[in-house]
Amino acid sequence: xxKFDFLVIGGGVAGLTYALEVASHGTVAVLFxxxxxxxxxxxxxxxxAAVATEKDSFELHIQDTLVAGAxxxxxxxxxxxxxxxPARIADLIRFGAEFDRRDKGDYHLHQEGGHSRRRxxxxxxxxxxxxxxxLLNACLNHSNIKFITNxxxxxLITTHKLGMQRKEQNCVLGAYVMxxxxxDSYVAKRVLVATGGAGKVYLYTSNPDIxxxxxxxxxxxxxxxxxxxxxxxxxxTCLYHxxxxxxxxxxxxxxEGGTLRRINGxxxxxxxxxxxxxxxxxxxxxxxxxxxxxxxxxxVLLDISHRGAVFVKEHFPTIxxxxxxxxxxxxxxxxxxxxxxxxxxxxxxxxxxxxxSVRNLxxxxxxxxxxxxxxxRLASNSILEGLVFGYRAARxxxxxxxxxxxWQSVPGWDPGSAVDADEQVVISHNWDEIRxxxxxxxxxxxxxxxLERAYNRNRNILEEIRDYYWNFKLTPDLIELRNLSLVADxxxxxxxxxxxxxxxxxxxxxxxxxxxxxxxxxxRPETSGAH
Numbered sequence: 146x147x148k149f150d151f152l153v154i155g156g157g158v159a160g161l162t163y164a165l166e167v168a169s170h171g172t173v174a175v176l177f178x179x180x181x182x183x184x185x186x187x188x189x190x191x192x193x194a195a196v197a198t199e200k201d202s203f204e205l206h207i208q209d210t211l212v213a214g215a216x217x218x219x220x221x222x223x224x225x226x227x228x229x230x231p232a233r234i235a236d237l238i239r240f241g242a243e244f245d246r247r248d249k250g251d252y253h254l255h256q257e258g259g260h261s262r263r264r265x266x267x268x269x270x271x272x273x274x275x276x277x278x279x280l281l282n283a284c285l286n287h288s289n290i291k292f293i294t295n296x297x298x299x300x301l302i303t304t305h306k307l308g309m310q311r312k313e314q315n316c317v318l319g320a321y322v323m324x325x326x327x328x329d330s331y332v333a334k335r336v337l338v339a340t341g342g343a344g345k346v347y348l349y350t351s352n353p354d355i356x357x358x359x360x361x362x363x364x365x366x367x368x369x370x371x372x373x374x375x376x377x378x379x380x381x382t383c384l385y386h387x388x389x390x391x392x393x394x395x396x397x398x399x400x401e402g403g404t405l406r407r408i409n410g411x412x413x414x415x416x417x418x419x420x421x422x423x424x425x426x427x428x429x430x431x432x433x434x435x436x437x438x439x440x441x442x443x444x445v446l447l448d449i450s451h452r453g454a455v456f457v458k459e460h461f462p463t464i465x466x467x468x469x470x471x472x473x474x475x476x477x478x479x480x481x482x483x484x485x486x487x488x489x490x491x492x493x494x495x496x497x498x499x500x501x502s503v504r505n506l507x508x509x510x511x512x513x514x515x516x517x518x519x520x521x522r523l524a525s526n527s528i529l530e531g532l533v534f535g536y537r538a539a540r541x542x543x544x545x546x547x548x549x550x551x552w553q554s555v556p557g558w559d560p561g562s563a564v565d566a567d568e569q570v571v572i573s574h575n576w577d578e579i580r581x582x583x584x585x586x587x588x589x590x591x592x593x594x595x596l597e598r599a600y601n602r603n604r605n606i607l608e609e610i611r612d613y614y615w616n617f618k619l620t621p622d623l624i625e626l627r628n629l630s631l632v633a634d635x636x637x638x639x640x641x642x643x644x645x646x647x648x649x650x651x652x653x654x655x656x657x658x659x660x661x662x663x664x665x666x667x668x669r670p671e672t673s674g675a676h
Contacts (some may be wrong), residue, residue: 146331147329148586149171149172149174149291150167150173150335151163151164151511151542152169152331152333152336153174153175153176153305153337153339154176154339154360155175155184155337155360156175156281157185157277157510158184158277158280158510158531159530159535159538160337160339160509161283161284161535162236162280162338162535163535163536163538163539163540164287165283165662168289169287170546171287171546174291175291175390176293176298178355179294179355181281182274182278183275183355184277185356186277186341188590189344190272190273190397191265191267191397191491191524192255192256192272192528193234193237193272193525193529194265194524194526195231196230198254198262206230206260206262207220208261209260210523210526211223212259213519213522214522214523215519216519216520216647216658216663217519217648217663219275222458223619226515226526227536227559229537231535233532233533234266236532236536236654237532240279240280240282240283241283241402242268242276245269252266252365254266254267255397255525257398257421257423259426260523265400269330269463270395271522291328295320296361297322299320299322299558300531301319301363302318302319302321302324303368304316305361305368306578307367307554314503315503315506316415316506317336317367317504317506321558322637323619329557329558334506335506336426336507337510338509339508339510339632340360340363340512341510341563342358342487342489343358343514343632343636344488345634346579346583346629347486347588348502349485351486351578352486353640358629358631359372360493360512361492361493364512364671365635365668366670367618368502369501369508370667370669371639371667372491372521372665373492373639373665374492374518374632374639374666375638375643376491376520376648377649378649379427379430380484380486380487381396381429381430381432382396382469382483383485384468384481385483385555386481388472389471390545391485392480397460397461398449399423399429399480401452405429405446405447406446407436407444407445408442408444409451414429417429425523426522427521431590434589434590444480445481446481448481453476454477462648486584489511490649492511493508493512494513494514494516495508495513495515505542506540508539509534509537510534511527511531513534514665515534518530520647520650521649521650524543541594553619560619561655562617562618563615563616564616565617566613568616569622571613572577572626575626575628577608579629579630582599582602586598586666587636591651591652592653596641596652598632600634600641603637606630607631607634607648610623610627610630640652647663
């Protein structure tokens with residue numbers, strides 16, 4: 146048994162922010178599924194949005210967020226996050242994050258789709274990596290924080306799961322974790338789930354390999370509701386190349402004048418939105434999808450070459466170098482791009498302090514549904530959300546923190562009669578099948594028939610995996626597959642429950658947006674449907 150005061154599952158912006166805030170009050174364990182920089186935060190190119198100039202205002206940022214969210218954002222959450230944003234940016238800068246500045250010393254701010262002002266703090270096109278490293282360095286300098294790499298959480302440990310205090314509110318005690326070839330119980334007074342998103346549920350995604358929806362699945366199995374998982378954001382522009390399926394081309398490139406064209410050079414975004422290339426992401430992704438299907442083409446072109454080589458290399462050095470490796474010089478020619486699953490706007494239901502319905506359990510970052518994003522995330526609001534809710538969850542975690550714990554009541558992992566797996570093909574086949582039918586049936590454009598097909602196929606897979614899970618010894622692949630299949634089920638059920646098209650969810654059988662559906666789609670573990 147490993148004992149800590151605070152257990153943080155996930156080492157991205159939300160998890161590290163939380164760890165820094167609570168570390169002076171007790172011991173902290175931060176679990177990294179792979180290495181220290183293998184998080185969704187590190188992959189973020191665009192930056193973090195916050196009001197920074199006199200030409201901008203909280204009200205404008207709030208309004209932009211609400212418009213993108215298509216009518217179902219929580220206005221209280223939006224206002225809180227926007228108004229607390231500048232203070233959290235100041236914290237990042239204090240921790241060492243160096244954002245790009247102009248010659249006069251003021252910050253160079255990007256403008257991205259859906260934003261009415263320039264308000265995106267960035268470090269060229271590698272903002273996430275800069276933010277991640279600054280937070281990591283700050284944590285490494287704190288003696289109370291322990292990093293544990295290559296550690297994969299299996300399930301949360303709660304009082305109700307252990308048959309304890311059934312008449313009282315369910316309480317988290319820690320998690321079972323696979324690390325260094327063994328499974329151990331990690332117990333803590335407070336647990337934060339900050340595992341990021343679930344992009345790997347789709348065949349094509351901009352997400353890192355770790356994004357298998359672990360936190361969503363674990364919290365749901367622990368009794369926490371999830372919401373709005375039908376709203377999966379597809380980033381419009383990922384590089385189209387067989388060796389670069391997960392390389393995202395930042396939206397800031399379109400913000401700096403990049404244009405979208407068909408293979409024949411024809412621009413098309415003016416047919417879909419008045420803001421053309423700066424339209425919200427769902428509009429751009431759906432426009433590209435429609436153009437590809439209409440003309441039977443495999444990709445569209447993104448062109449920034451007209452801005453000149455000096456400008457492009459200065460503003461997008463990472464993308465320039467990476468594309469060059471694949472044979473594309475973005476300073477002289479357009480590059481082929483396609484949409485890919487990018488961001489999960491729904492997740493584990495939390496309150497304004499990151500708290501869940503399970504006592505002492507918090508969730509922050511992409512894993513959580515806070516009400517900020519509604520039906521569509523405004524660009525660069527994601528890192529902002531992780532910062533704000535990581536901080537707020539930490540402050541709330543300290544309430545009553547010195548009260549006693551239930552460490553002594555947590556049993557070790559029981560493998561039962563599980564044996565070594567006789568073949569791995571079951572895992573690899575189901576993994577591939579889930580991602581393919583999710584892409585084909587629950588992708589950018591959906592229909593009732595497609596969703597029903599996906600639901601029926603996944604139900605069979607869920608049963609197979611459930612049997613396999615209890616009969617054979619665990620491996621990281623099996624843990625991820627179990628989570629992936631459950632998240633696929635939750636996404637499908639949320640999509641089936643929403644009888645309209647809104648934001649990121651587009652169903653050809655319900656093409657209109659209906660005012661009566663201006664609400665969250667919530668799935669509770671004790672029920673079989675959405676409410």
